[in-house]
Amino acid sequence: MNGLALAQQKMRDAGVPTAAVDAFTRFYGLLESGSTGIVREADVAPLTDVPRLADLDVDPDAAREALARTAVVKLNGGLGTSMGMDRAKSLLPVRGDRTFLDVIADQVLAARAATGARLPLVLMNSFRTRDDSLAALAAHPALAVDGVPLDFLQNREPKLLVDGLAPVTWEADPSLEWCPPGHGDLYPALHASGVLTALLDAGFRYASVSNSDNLGATPDARVAGWFAATGAPFAAEVARRTPADRKGGHLVVRRADGRIVLRETAQTHADDADAAADIATHAFFNTNNLWLDLEALAAELERTGGVLDLPLIRNEKTVDPTDKTSPRVVQVESAMGAAIEVFDGAAVLEVGRDRFLPVKTTNDLLVLRSDVYAEDDAHRLVARVDAPFVDLDPAHYALVGDFDRHVPHVPSLVEASSLRVRGDWTFGAGVTVRGDAVLDGDGGRVPDGATLDATGVAAAADLAR
Numbered sequence: 001m002n003g004l005a006l007a008q009q010k011m012r013d014a015g016v017p018t019a020a021v022d023a024f025t026r027f028y029g030l031l032e033s034g035s036t037g038i039v040r041e042a043d044v045a046p047l048t049d050v051p052r053l054a055d056l057d058v059d060p061d062a063a064r065e066a067l068a069r070t071a072v073v074k075l076n077g078g079l080g081t082s083m084g085m086d087r088a089k090s091l092l093p094v095r096g097d098r099t100f101l102d103v104i105a106d107q108v109l110a111a112r113a114a115t116g117a118r119l120p121l122v123l124m125n126s127f128r129t130r131d132d133s134l135a136a137l138a139a140h141p142a143l144a145v146d147g148v149p150l151d152f153l154q155n156r157e158p159k160l161l162v163d164g165l166a167p168v169t170w171e172a173d174p175s176l177e178w179c180p181p182g183h184g185d186l187y188p189a190l191h192a193s194g195v196l197t198a199l200l201d202a203g204f205r206y207a208s209v210s211n212s213d214n215l216g217a218t219p220d221a222r223v224a225g226w227f228a229a230t231g232a233p234f235a236a237e238v239a240r241r242t243p244a245d246r247k248g249g250h251l252v253v254r255r256a257d258g259r260i261v262l263r264e265t266a267q268t269h270a271d272d273a274d275a276a277a278d279i280a281t282h283a284f285f286n287t288n289n290l291w292l293d294l295e296a297l298a299a300e301l302e303r304t305g306g307v308l309d310l311p312l313i314r315n316e317k318t319v320d321p322t323d324k325t326s327p328r329v330v331q332v333e334s335a336m337g338a339a340i341e342v343f344d345g346a347a348v349l350e351v352g353r354d355r356f357l358p359v360k361t362t363n364d365l366l367v368l369r370s371d372v373y374a375e376d377d378a379h380r381l382v383a384r385v386d387a388p389f390v391d392l393d394p395a396h397y398a399l400v401g402d403f404d405r406h407v408p409h410v411p412s413l414v415e416a417s418s419l420r421v422r423g424d425w426t427f428g429a430g431v432t433v434r435g436d437a438v439l440d441g442d443g444g445r446v447p448d449g450a451t452l453d454a455t456g457v458a459a460a461a462d463l464a465r
Contacts, residue, residue, distance in 0.1 A: 003166040004028050007158050010167050014178075017192035019306030020155035024181065027332045030312045032165060037312040039263040041272040044252035046281050047260060050238060052350045056226055063225030068117040069205040070224050071294075072108055074212040075183050075336075076101075076133055077126035077154045081321075083362060084399030088129035090212040091136055092400065094359070094368055095375065101133065103215055105140040106379040111219035114378065119219055120145035120204070122195060123212070124186060126154050147202040152193035157181045159319055159329040168329050170319050177319070183288075184310045184334025187297070191306040200294055207292040209336070215368070216357035217289045218380050223349065224291075232347035233296030236262075236340050237289035239356050241279040249335070250282045251348065260346060262286055262337045266313050284348070286337045287356040296343065308342050310334040357381060362403040363390040370413040388416040388433075396424050396443075411452070419452070 004025065011021045030037075080089030090100040098106075108121045121143050125133055130151060137143060137150060144150065156178045158167035170176050186209065190196040199207070206224060210217030217237075227235050238251055249264040268276045276282060300308065313333040320326040340346045359365050367373075367390055373381040390413075397403045406424075411431035413419065418436045424443030428450065437452040446452065 003160065003164055004032070007160065007167045010158050011156075014156070016155055016157070017188070019188040019192040020157070020181070020185065022305060023155075023185070023188045023307045024157045024332065026307055026309075027181075027312050027334070028160075028165070031160075031314060031330065031332060035312055036314050037267045038269050039252070039254075039261060039267045039311075040269055041275045043255055044261065044263070045255055047238075047251045047253055047284050047348070050284060050348050050350045051226075053223065053226075054352065056222060058222045058225040058229070060221075062229065063221035064115055064117070066206065066224035066228035067111075067115055067119070067219065067221040069203065069228075070117065070219070071120045071122060071148070071199050071204045071207045072219055073122050073124060073186075073207050073209045074104060075186070075209070075288075076123040076151075076212040077129055077180060077183075078211075078213070079126075079128055080400070082360070083365075083403075084401055088125075088133050088212075089359070090129075091132055092359075092365070094215070094365070095381075099136065100212055100215065100359075101136050102139070103379060103381075104212065105137065105143055107215075107218045109140070109142060110378045111221075115221055117219075117221075118145050120148040120199075120202075121150070122148065122199075123151040124154050124189060125151045126180060127156070145202070148198055148204075149195060152189055152195045154183075154185050154189050155181055155192075157332060159317075159331055162316060162328040162330055165330065168319050168327060170326070173320065179331045180333075182313060182333030183336040184308075184338060186336045187301065187308045187310075187339065188306050190297075191301045196294060196298055196301070200298060205294055207294055209290040209292060211288055211358060213359045214288070214357055215381050216353075216355040217287070218355075218378065220355075223351075226349060227291040227293075227347070230345075230347045232291075232345050233293045233300075233343040234340055235291040235347040235349060236260075236337055237287045237291075237351045237355060238284040238348050239287050239351055239353055241283055241285045243279065245285050246277040246279060248285050249337070250276065250285045251340070252282060254341070259341045260348060261311075261341045262335060264313060264335055264338075266315060266333075267311070284350065287351065288337055289351070289355060290337060290339075300342065308339055310338050310342065354380075354383065362397050362400065363392055365400075365403065366390050366392065366407065366410065367413060369410045371410075372413050385414055388413050389418040391418070391420045393422045393424075397421070411446075 254261045315331040318326045409429040416433040421439045428448040430449045432451045434453045438456040
C-alpha cells in the first residue's frame with residue numbers, strides 16, 4: 001500500500017468520519033504534488049476599505065432578530081501544551097477561581113437575559129478535552145438548549161514521515177502518531193457530527209465562531225445584525241495590526257480573482273517576510289472571530305461532499321515535539337479563517353482590540369488575571385487602562401505550574417506600562433507595578449505591599465529573600 005492508502009486505512013480503523021478522511025485525502029494530493037500553500041507577495045494586494053464596527057448604524061430590532069437566530073461555537077480542542085498543561089486550556093482559572101469556560105458561560109447567559117435570544121453554546125472539543133470540559137459545563141445547567149448538543153468532536157489525522165509521506169509509527173507513545181488537522185477541521189467536523197443539521201433544524205441561521213481562550217469574543221447583537229444585513233455567507237472580524245502582530249497571519253487580496261485570502265505565517269515565503277510584516281501595507285489581522293451563514297455552509301458542504309476547498313498548510317515537526325532527534329514528520333493543516341476565499345461575497349468587519357483578548361502565554365495570563373480588566377454586567381472584560389507589555393522569565397514562568405507557584409498573588413498592573421522579570425522571583429501579596437518596571441537578579445521574594453518600578457534592578461538587591 002502507498003502512503004495515502006496506509007493513512008486512510010489508519011484513520012478508518014480509528015473511527016475517523018468519512019468526511020474527515022476525504023478532507024485529508026484532498027490535502028494529501030496537494031502535498032504529494034509539492035504544494036506548500038505559500039502565498040507570494042507578488043500575487044496579492046493589501047486589504048483596504050474595511051467597514052468599522054464603531055461606525056455601524058444597525059437597527060436594534062434587526063440586531064435582536066439576528067442574534068435570536070445565532071449559535072455560539074467555541075473552539076475548545078487545545079490542551080495548552082505550550083504552557084505545560086495536559087487538559088483543556090479553557091479550564092484554567094482566569095478571573096479569580098473562574099475558568100475561561102465559566103466566564104464564557106456567564107457571557108452567554110447574560111446575553112440571553114438581556115436579549116431574549118436562545119444563544120446555544122456549542123464546543124468543538126478534542127478527544128483530550130471533551131470529558132473534562134463537559135464536566136465543567138455541568139456547573140451551568142441553564143446552558144442547555146433543546147435540540148442542540150453541547151459539543152462535537154474535532155477530527156484527527158496521522159502524522160506523515162517527511163521521507164515518503166507514509167504514516168509514522170512511534171511505539172514509545174502511539175498517541176504522538178496523531179495530530180489535529182488545524183481549526184479548518186471545523187467544517188467537516190460540523191458536517192460529519194450532525195451538529196450543522198441539528199442547528200438548522202432548531203431554527204438557527206447563523207453561527208458566531210471563536211477560540212475559547214479569547215474572552216473578548218462575546219455575543220454581540222450589533223455584529224449579528226450587520227452580518228445578517230450583508231447577506232454574506234461568511235465574515236471575519238479583523239483588527240488593526242500593531243508591532244506586536246507583525247509575525248501573525250493577516251488578510252490580503254488575491255490579484256488573480258480579487259478574493260480576500262488569509263495568509264498565515266506558515267504560508268509566507270522567507271523572501272516575503274519583510275513585506276508581510278509591514279503593518280502599514282498589510283493593516284489587518286484575522287482575530288479568528290468568524291460568522292457563518294449555516295444555510296450557505298450546508299449548501300457548500302453538500303455540493304462538495306463535506307470537503308471545503310481550503311488551502312494547505314504544510315507544517316514540518318518531529319514526531320515527538322520534545323525530542324528533536326525523533327523522525328521528521330509533516331502535519332497537514334488548514335485554518336478555519338481561510339474559508340473566506342471559498343465563499344463568494346465573503347465580508348470583513350474591523351473591530352476593536354477589545355474583541356481580541358487571547359491567552360497564548362503566561363504573560364497574557366498575568367495581564368488578564370490582573371486589575372487591568374474589570375467585568376461589566378454582561379461579563380465582558382473591559383480594559384481600565386491600556387494593557388502593559390509583560391515579559392516574564394521563561395525559565396521560571398513559562399509553564400502554568402511554575403507561574404502559579406511564583407505568582408500566588410497577582411500584582412496590580414493598572415499603573416504599569418511594562419513589566420520585565422528576569423530571575424527566580426515569587427510575588428507577595430499587594431504588590432504594585434508602576435511605569436516601566438524591571439525586576440532582575442538571581443531572584444527571591446517580592447515582599448507584601450512592595451512597589452516595582454524602573455528602579456526595580458536596584459530595589460531588587462534590597463528585597464528580602
